Amino acid sequence: MKKALGMLVLLVVVAALTSLAGEGFLSAYNLENLCRRTALFGILAIGAGLVIMAGGIDLSTGSVVCLSGCLLPWLLVEQGWSEPAAVATVLGAGIAIGLFQGGLVAWGRLQPFLVTLCGLLFYRGVARGFTADQTQGFQGGYDGLRTLATGRIPIPGLTDLEAFDGPAAFAIPAPVVSLVAIVVLAAFLLRFTVWGRWLLATGRNPEAAAYSGVPVRWVTLSAFVSGAALSAYGGMLFVLDVGSAQPADFGNFYELYAIAAAVLGGCSLRGGEGSVVGIVVGAALLQVLRNTITLVEWIPDNLEYAVLGAVILVGVLADELVRRYSRRRGRRLAEDRTSEA
Amino acid sequence: MNDADPQHGPDRTIVLEARGVSKRFGAVLALDEVSCTVRSGEVLAVVGENGAGKSTLMKILSGVHEPDGGELRFEGRPTRMRSVRHAQDLGVSLVHQELNLAENLDVAANIVLGREPRRLGMLDGRAASRIADDALRKVGLSISPRTPVASLGVGSRQLVEIAKSIAADARVLILDEPTASLSKAEADRLVELVSQLRQGGTAVVLISHRLDEVLRMADRIVVLRDGRQRGEIDRSEATREKIVSLMVGRDVEAVERRPIESGPVRLALKDLRSDAHPRHAVDLEIRGGEVVGLAGLVGSGRTELLETIFGVRRARAGVVEIEGVRLPPGDPRTAVARGVALVPEDRGRHGLFLPDPIRLNFAMASLADHSRGGVLSFQAIRRLADRLAEDLHLRPPDHARAAGTLSGGNQQKVVLGRWIARSPKVLLLDEPTRGVDVGARAEIHAIVRDLAAKGCAVLFASSELDEVLSLADRIVCLREGEITGDLDAADAGEEAVMARLVAEQVA
Numbered sequence: 044m045k046k047a048l049g050m051l052v053l054l055v056v057v058a059a060l061t062s063l064a065g066e067g068f069l070s071a072y073n074l075e076n077l078c079r080r081t082a083l084f085g086i087l088a089i090g091a092g093l094v095i096m097a098g099g100i101d102l103s104t105g106s107v108v109c110l111s112g113c114l115l116p117w118l119l120v121e122q123g124w125s126e127p128a129a130v131a132t133v134l135g136a137g138i139a140i141g142l143f144q145g146g147l148v149a150w151g152r153l154q155p156f157l158v159t160l161c162g163l164l165f166y167r168g169v170a171r172g173f174t175a176d177q178t179q180g181f182q183g184g185y186d187g188l189r190t191l192a193t194g195r196i197p198i199p200g201l202t203d204l205e206a207f208d209g210p211a212a213f214a215i216p217a218p219v220v221s222l223v224a225i226v227v228l229a230a231f232l233l234r235f236t237v238w239g240r241w242l243l244a245t246g247r248n249p250e251a252a253a254y255s256g257v258p259v260r261w262v263t264l265s266a267f268v269s270g271a272a273l274s275a276y277g278g279m280l281f282v283l284d285v286g287s288a289q290p291a292d293f294g295n296f297y298e299l300y301a302i303a304a305a306v307l308g309g310c311s312l313r314g315g316e317g318s319v320v321g322i323v324v325g326a327a328l329l330q331v332l333r334n335t336i337t338l339v340e341w342i343p344d345n346l347e348y349a350v351l352g353a354v355i356l357v358g359v360l361a362d363e364l365v366r367r368y369s370r371r372r373g374r375r376l377a378e379d380r381t382s383e384a
Numbered sequence: 385m386n387d388a389d390p391q392h393g394p395d396r397t398i399v400l401e402a403r404g405v406s407k408r409f410g411a412v413l414a415l416d417e418v419s420c421t422v423r424s425g426e427v428l429a430v431v432g433e434n435g436a437g438k439s440t441l442m443k444i445l446s447g448v449h450e451p452d453g454g455e456l457r458f459e460g461r462p463t464r465m466r467s468v469r470h471a472q473d474l475g476v477s478l479v480h481q482e483l484n485l486a487e488n489l490d491v492a493a494n495i496v497l498g499r500e501p502r503r504l505g506m507l508d509g510r511a512a513s514r515i516a517d518d519a520l521r522k523v524g525l526s527i528s529p530r531t532p533v534a535s536l537g538v539g540s541r542q543l544v545e546i547a548k549s550i551a552a553d554a555r556v557l558i559l560d561e562p563t564a565s566l567s568k569a570e571a572d573r574l575v576e577l578v579s580q581l582r583q584g585g586t587a588v589v590l591i592s593h594r595l596d597e598v599l600r601m602a603d604r605i606v607v608l609r610d611g612r613q614r615g616e617i618d619r620s621e622a623t624r625e626k627i628v629s630l631m632v633g634r635d636v637e638a639v640e641r642r643p644i645e646s647g648p649v650r651l652a653l654k655d656l657r658s659d660a661h662p663r664h665a666v667d668l669e670i671r672g673g674e675v676v677g678l679a680g681l682v683g684s685g686r687t688e689l690l691e692t693i694f695g696v697r698r699a700r701a702g703v704v705e706i707e708g709v710r711l712p713p714g715d716p717r718t719a720v721a722r723g724v725a726l727v728p729e730d731r732g733r734h735g736l737f738l739p740d741p742i743r744l745n746f747a748m749a750s751l752a753d754h755s756r757g758g759v760l761s762f763q764a765i766r767r768l769a770d771r772l773a774e775d776l777h778l779r780p781p782d783h784a785r786a787a788g789t790l791s792g793g794n795q796q797k798v799v800l801g802r803w804i805a806r807s808p809k810v811l812l813l814d815e816p817t818r819g820v821d822v823g824a825r826a827e828i829h830a831i832v833r834d835l836a837a838k839g840c841a842v843l844f845a846s847s848e849l850d851e852v853l854s855l856a857d858r859i860v861c862l863r864e865g866e867i868t869g870d871l872d873a874a875d876a877g878e879e880a881v882m883a884r885l886v887a888e889q890v891a
Contacts, residue, residue: 236758237751244748247737253696254734255749255802256720315739 046309046362047321053358054328057335065338072210073338075195077330082218083192083280085326087297088304089229090273092322095305096233097266098246098314099148099155103162104301107140107271108278108294110166115279116179116288126188130279137275138268140166145267149260155267163298171290180287192218192283218280222323225273230319242266246314274301303355304329328354396423397459399587400445400476400556404454407440414440416611417454422556427578427588429602431595432631433821437611438591442558445589446478447471469498475555479545479562485533492516492529495548519547523577538682539570546577557581558589563597567681568886575601595624607631632822647672648707650841651724651810653693656702660688661865665702668860668867670841672809675832677856677873678845681885685865686845687729690812693843694726695719706810720749723809727799727816729845731792735799738788742778743769745787745798750805772801777827793817793824800831811835813844817851829855849878861885 062068087104094101111133118129140162147158181189194217197204203212233239244252245262253259282288308325310317332354336347400422407415415437422428422445432438443449444456447465455462458474465471468478485494492512493500501511516529525543533541542562549557559578563571578588578601592598598605605617607630614630653668666689670676680686691697693704698714705711706722716726728734737745747754747765754764769783776797778790787798796816803811816832817825832855836842846852852859852873859876861869861884869884 235760237755237760238758240744240748240751240760244737244740247740248733250734251737252748253716254694254726254728256717257748258717315737 047318047324049365050307050309050321050324050328050358054324054331057328057331061331061335061338065335065340068334068338070210071213073334075213075216077327077334079192079216079218079284080330080333081323081327082216082222083277083284084297084300084304084330085222085323086218086225086273086277086280087301088308088322088326089225089319090270090277091298091301092305092308092310092317092319093229093233093242093273094155094266094270095302095310095312096246096314096317097242097263098249099263099266100159100302100312101144101267101270101274102156102159102298102302103140103144103166103271104274104298105294105296106163106166106170106298107137107274108281108297109288109290110140110170111137111275111278112282112288112293113170113174113179113290115282116181117174119185120179120182126185130188133279134272134275137272137278140275141268141271142264144271145264148267149263167290170293174290176290178287178289179282181283185283189283189286190217191221192280196220218284221276221280226319226323229269233319238262238265243315246316248315300326300329303351307355307358396425398422398457399424399459401457401460402441402445402451402454403457405441405444405451405456406453407444407449408452414611415444415451418608418611418613419454420606420613420616422587422589424555424587425582425585426603427582427590427601429590429592429598429605430608431592431598431605431627432608436608436631438608439560440611441608442478442560442589442591445471445556446476446558448478472552472554475553476558477549477552477554477556478558478560479542479549480560485541485544487532487534489533490529491520491527491531491533491536491544494533494544495519495529495551497548499552515551516547519551520544522550523547524573539566539573542566542570542574543577550581554586556587556589558591560591561593562590563592563594567683568882571597595627598627599624646674647839650707651693651843652703652705652708654703654705656689656692656704657700658685658688658692658697658865659700661685662700664864664866666865666867668870670810670843672839672841673836675836675842675844675855675857677852677859678843678862679849679852679859679881679885680845680847680862682847683864684862684885686847686862687814688865689862690726690814690843690845693719694724694812696726720806723806725749725803725806725808725811727796727803727811727813729814729818731795731799731819736787736795739786742773742783742785742787742790742798746772746783746801746805749802753805768805772804775804776801776831791821791824793820793828796820796824796828797831800828804831804835807838808835808840811840811842813842815846816844817846817848825851849881852881853878 058068067073087108091101091104114136115129115133118124118132119126144158144162147153148155195214196217197207197214202214206212233242241252241257241262244257245259249259278294281294304325305317305322306312307328308317308321308323310322329351332351333347336342336344336350342350398421402418402420404417404419405415406413406417418437418441420428430438430441440449444451447468447470450464456465457463463474486497495516496512501508501515513529520527520529523543523546525540525547527540533544536544546557562574566574575597582588590598590601599622603619605622605627607614607617607627609631617626648671649669650672651670653666655665655667657665678686678689688697692699695711695714695716703710706724711722712718732738737748743765746769751760754761754768773781773783778794778797787795790798813832817828820828832842832844844855853876856873859871859873859881860867861881863885871880
């Protein structure tokens with residue numbers, strides 16, 4: 044939580060600097076867009092974070108996004124399925140992927156990195172296969188369903204209803220609603236339930252957890268299922284937002300954004316720690332940085348990845364230094380107390 | 385063994401000397417003006433309880449730490465040991481308690497590691513073998529230098545470590561608990577080797593818990609307590625009682641062993657075969673209220689047997705019954721649910737969540753009891769932790785702290801507390817007081833006896849006969865997976881137990 048606060052400060056600083064150095068950062072249009080993107084990536088990052096907290100890693104996020112992003116319009120438009128059936132199938136596919144990957148990790152004792160690396164290749168390959176590499180879109184239809192991602196909720200008293208459809212009006216983008224629901228649920232499960240403790244304990248020390256009677260395999264499985272299901276849901280929102288998906292590059296590198304957000308937000312890749320709120324702050328920080336690169340003229344857009352890479356590295360390094368410092372301090376305090384006792 | 389007669393040893397010049405050495409870690413003064421001299425051809429023993437400062441002193445002598453105060457002298461000249469490498473170059477070599485060999489390499493490569501002989505810039509394998517052969521002969525180990533280290537037992541590894549020091553021309557050899565994990569025969573061999581080295585003029589510094597060994601090998605004994613030097617005893621004046629009183633500085637109460645009314649059979653093993661020793665079946669019954677000690681040497685299968693009962697290790701064959709009901713094999717969850725608890729040997733790895741708060745560590749096995757509908761009750765967890773911290777005399781009693789900040793003994797209390805929270809029917813303990821100081825050890829023994837008094841069946845494994853003899857009502861002797869004795873502790877002596885642990889040797 045302390046770390047989430049630090050990231051929040053960093054987020055505010057970056058936002059403030061960007062609003063000074065670039066044009067239009069604080070415009071209603073830009074802020075709303077930032078919120079939408081943060082929500083979409085935040086959902087993926089929470090999925091990635093849950094897997095990381097359980098001691099695993101999920102590299103397949105981007106490919107699951109691609110698969111569900113292509114599957115949804117394909118089922119609706121090409122196959123003529125009903126909306127509930129298509130949505131249920133997409134989410135079901137996500138859960139099935141989680142069961143498959145989690146099962147291989149928990150019972151097959153394979154390394155999560157390898158299992159999900161194969162998944163990364165496999166699901167994108169499948170998506171490109173059944174679509175024959177053709178862009179899948181809603182072709183102007185399904186506006187009702189698309190509201191889930193494109194909808195805008197006016198804030199009473201703040202949103203200028205007269206100019207609601209123009210760029211000057213700020214409204215809450217619909218994905219934020221999904222994000223908030225997922226944050227509340229995930230944070231509650233993680234902090235206040237037995238399952239959450241089991242998840243963190245499994246990530247912290249799987250052997251000690253097994254010796255304490257924790258159903259380590261089931262917990263691992265549940266983490267992978269949560270991760271893949273959130274990726275599938277996120278992928279659905281992404282395609283509903285932009286309207287179409289190109290199988291070859293839809294969701295490319297999204298796993299890295301998700302993992303980076305989780306790590307910036309306080310998850311240790313060693314497992315066992317992290318906070319859901321922190322992850323969202325991490326996701327927001329990444330989106331603001333991307334925005335900064337676009338808005339600030341003297342930063343060439345081509346440097347996007349270089350800037351992101353550098354910032355993540357600095358963040359992780361700073362965290363490690365703080366951790367080392369506080370550990371040393373903590374030990375000293377502990378020693379003080381022990382010697383008094 | 386009369387090889388330690390000081391009058392007949394070789395010339396004893398002071399090789400290494402510590403003068404008023406101090407070392408502080410944070411707020412703790414680990415060493416407070418300790419002085420000692422290490423002479424060639426002499427064995428200096430350093431004894432003390434855990435945390436007395438022995439390891440810190442060794443680390444200073446071998447260049448791992450630099451002292452904050454005082455000075456080191458090597459051959460009479462003030463010296464700063466800047467690094468382990470520097471100390472080795474001077475001829476001071478430390479053989480660690482946890483052996484530091486590269487298991488993936490062979491013996492020769494380990495012996496020359498870091499000082500590999502080269503020819504034309506390339507590794508000279510033949511020279512390495514020669515050096516290794518020579519060093520192995522000196523330690524009396526008849527194995528090929530090409531043997532992979534991974535295939536060696538603990539005893540041989542220890543000798544390879546010493547060979548490595550010899551190959552590096554060590555003039556001062558520091559041995560940290562060298563016999564802690566050796567069998568009797570291996571330990572004897574080591575004792576003999578040390579006396580040979582000593583005759584050859586090597587200075588040996590020995591850290592050991594085993595006082596009989598210290599008395600047998602040492603020419604002088606330095607006793608440390610709480611980082612301070614409490615005495616230096618010459619061989620001729622050394623007695624066990626004298627050392628212990630200097631080490632402890634107080635009398636330690638032994639646990640009173642009241643006979644406990646034994647109840648119904650809680651744990652029954654029928655024809656149980658672990659994967660470590662599948663040839664021998666184990667049959668055993670333990671009643672509620674009984675404390676059974678499982679005695680055995682390294683490799684006897686103690687740990688494996690406990691792990692097989694608990695289910696973290698799958699049995700090859702046979703049945704574990706809890707109160708007459710069969711446990712499914714390889715399923716620790718069900719074992720826990722039926723009231724079985726295991727306190728593992730390696731606390732850090734299998735027992736604790738070190739960075740997490742103590743109270744979470746307490747509650748980890750009983751979260752379901754401290755929650756409603758899957759939602760945790762933090763109040764209930766805090767109440768549990770308050771109660772356990774008090775009952776177990778946790779020091780310090782603040783259970784919001786990370787478990788990793790506690791001392792070994794208090795960490796062990798936390799693992800025990802986790803199971804007490806579940807009121808276990810069968811408690812299995814593996815080396816319950818390893819790395820625990822004398823005071824906490826007595827407390828832990830009292831806790832175990834108390835659990836038995838409440839009707840729990842206790843089975844504990846220990847490599848220390850003292851512990852088995854003082855804690856158990858009944859002693860089960862294990863040798864290479866086979867039960868070789870089931871004795872009443874009241875009339876079992878050390879010799880009777882030992883005789884059943886050691887394999888019959890062909891004379």
